[in-house]
Amino acid sequence: MTVIATESLSKRFPRVTALDRLTLDIGPGVTGLVGANGAGKSTMIKILLGLSPATEGTAAVLGLDVATSGGEIRERVGYMPEHDCLPPDVSATEFVVHMARMSGLPPAAARERTADTLRHVGLYEERYRPIGGYSTGMKQRVKLAQALVHDPQLVFLDEPTNGLDPVGRDEMLDLIRRVHTDFGISVLVTSHLLGELERTCDHVVVIDGGKLLRSSSTTDFTQSTTTLAIEVTDSDEHPDGTAALRAALHTRGVTTHDDGGGLPGAGHIFLLDAADETAYDLVRDTVADLGLGLVRMEQRRHHIAEVFRSQDEQRPEQVSERAAARAATAATAEQTGGDKR
Ligand SMILES: Nc1ncnc2c1ncn2[C@@H]1O[C@H](COP(=O)(O)OP(=O)(O)OP(=O)(O)O)[C@@H](O)[C@H]1O
Structure with a gap:
């Protein structure tokens, strides 16, 4: 089943081509x-909501043509805009009830749905306080609630983690995941951070300068590698268990590497290439011979940003330097919990 389909979709402004012949086919789930x-x-x-006409090409949302069925699309789709657009003097309840009424719900249903939705986004206790006194995270939740209150089939969330600290971002990403798992609503969520989407989304579409770089399922992006990450305990006999194990493996002909991948506890973790299952047995036996404890032996997965770095190395003519630099910047911003502004 297709939820969003575009065919050679382009949007040109006088000075810039914002979308350049984008062809996509997006199914249900979180994208x-x-x-x-x-x-x-x-x-x-904006084009998918039928609010802005495309210059060329076609697009359909839930089977409805954006050029002719904008109103019907907006009845069935929720939209959380990127920028702060909330009235400061009213409470979350008043605002969300108003938005529910605008979507056509009768007064009693609007109040009931508002209470349910605010509970779902974690704002139930604060629902009668004026929005002007809310934190950024609470405001993002109000924006999410108004997008969900009319029980849409699909929601568009434009940069919902913007301005949030790392804890706030994780909470928002969990909430977004639950919008799909608890209510069956499909989600299209935008982000400038490559890495945060790999935990949340079933499918990822990457665009750069209006062009499609890649559209794949998240698991295709993050396939397992043949690299093993190993972590062991220290012991009285081997106060630096990691160094002892690496030395022992070295004498058995196995080359190990430092972990450059930012796994938690990096420094105690090292990597080795495991071409086949004998590597697992060798590590297990060597750890046992040394009398150490094995904390972790796991296959590493690719991170999405790494995929772009390696694509750039392999196909420089197809993936522009600018795209790789942006991917790297996004990955760095994410690691430091940074925001784009
Ligand atoms: N109404 C407009 N008139 C002229 N140019 C526009 C208009 N809207 C967007 N653009 C340009 O189109 C390009 C794409 O903008 P868009 O806002 O879609 O990007 P974005 O990926 O959402 O980025 P951001 O997260 O910063 O909003 C940008 O170069 C922007 O300056």
């Missing part, structure tokens, strides 16, 4: 639309 600032994410959402 991430990722790209740096100015990549064309918000423009795409």
Whole structure:
């Protein structure tokens, strides 16, 4: 089943091509639309909502043509805009009830749905306080609630983690995942951070400068590697268990590497290439011979940003330097919990 389909979709402004012949076929579930600032994410959402006409090409949302059925699409789709657009003097309840009424719900149903939705996004206790006194995270939740209150089939969430600290981002990403798992609502969520989408999304679409770089399931992006990450305990006999194990493996002909991948506890973790299962047995036996405890032996998965770095190395003519630099910037920003502004 297709939820969003575009065919050679383009949007040209006088000075810039915001979308350049984008062809996509997106199914149900949680889909991430990722790209740096100015990549064309918000423009795409506005076209899909039927709010802004495409210059060329076609697009359909839930089987409805965006050029002719904008009203019907907006009845069935929720939209969380990127920028702060909330009235400061009213409470979350008043605002969300108002938005529910605008969507056509009768007064009693609007109040009931508002209470349910605010509970779902974790704002139930605060629902009668004026929005002006809310934190950024609470405001993002109000924006999410108003997008969900009319029980849409699909929601567009434009940069919902913007301005949030790492804990707030994790909570928002969990909430987004639950929008799909608890209510069966499909989600299109945009982000400029490649890495945060791999935990949340079933499918990821990457655009750069309005062009499609890749559209794949998240598991295709993050296939397992043949690299093993190993972590062991220290012992009285081997106060640096990691060094002892690496030396022992070295004498048995196995080359190990430092972990450069930012796994938790990096420094105590090292990597080795495991071409086949004998490597697992060798590590297990060597750890046992040394009398150490094995904390972790796991196959590493690719991170999405790494995929772009390696694509750039392999196919420089197809993936622009600018795209790789942006991917790297996004990955760095994410590691430091940074925000784009
Ligand atoms: N109404 C407009 N008139 C002219 N140019 C526009 C207009 N809207 C967007 N653009 C340009 O189109 C390009 C894509 O913008 P868009 O807002 O879709 O990017 P984005 O990926 O959502 O980035 P951001 O997260 O910064 O909003 C940018 O170069 C932007 O300056």
